[in-house]
Amino acid sequence: MIALTRTSGPSLDAIARQIRLRHGPGVEMRAARGAGAEVAAIERQAFAAQSTPEGRPWAPLRQPRPGGRILRRTGALRRGATTAIVWGDTVRLRVPAYGAFHLTGTSRMPARPWQPMIPLAPLVRLRIETAIRRAVER
Numbered sequence: 675m676i677a678l679t680r681t682s683g684p685s686l687d688a689i690a691r692q693i694r695l696r697h698g699p700g701v702e703m704r705a706a707r708g709a710g711a712e713v714a715a716i717e718r719q720a721f722a723a724q725s726t727p728e729g730r731p732w733a734p735l736r737q738p739r740p741g742g743r744i745l746r747r748t749g750a751l752r753r754g755a756t757t758a759i760v761w762g763d764t765v766r767l768r769v770p771a772y773g774a775f776h777l778t779g780t781s782r783m784p785a786r787p788w789q790p791m792i793p794l795a796p797l798v799r800l801r802i803e804t805a806i807r808r809a810v811e812r
Contacts, residue, residue, distance in 0.1 A: 693810055701810050712802050713767065713790060720788040721745065722753045728795040733755025733784035745776060745786055755788060 688808050693700060716727045724744050725731045732744050745751055754770045769777070779785030790798045 712805035732786040
């Protein structure tokens with residue numbers, strides 16, 4: 675079992691260093707896959723619940739439409755945004771160009787983040803750390 679220390683900071687670099695020290699460099703790809711899969715799951719849950727990954731509900735639409743689903747007009751944003759691409763030991767999150775406006779908001783539109791934002795909330799961080807541990811221990 676990997677004992678990871680909870681550290682604050684802008685990334686999961688401290689976890690990656692601990693994994694390398696404990697298991698060697700070969701496990702980094704497995705760790706990145708575990709993190710990527712968990713981030714994609716967090717994003718899918720955020721879209722389904724219409725809330726941030728931390729569980730805060732998104733701002734309602736000014737002009738509700740039939741069905742009332744937020745950020746679901748065509749489904750393209752959800753399909754494209756819940757993809758975590760693992761390349762070596764790096765996890766990249768795919769976001770359509772217009773998705774950034776929904777993540778951060780604009781002067782005319784409230785932010786409706788579905789991706790875990792830095793700094794990671796404690797619960798989100800714990801979920802990602804747990805996924806990394808499971809992936810490395812396999």
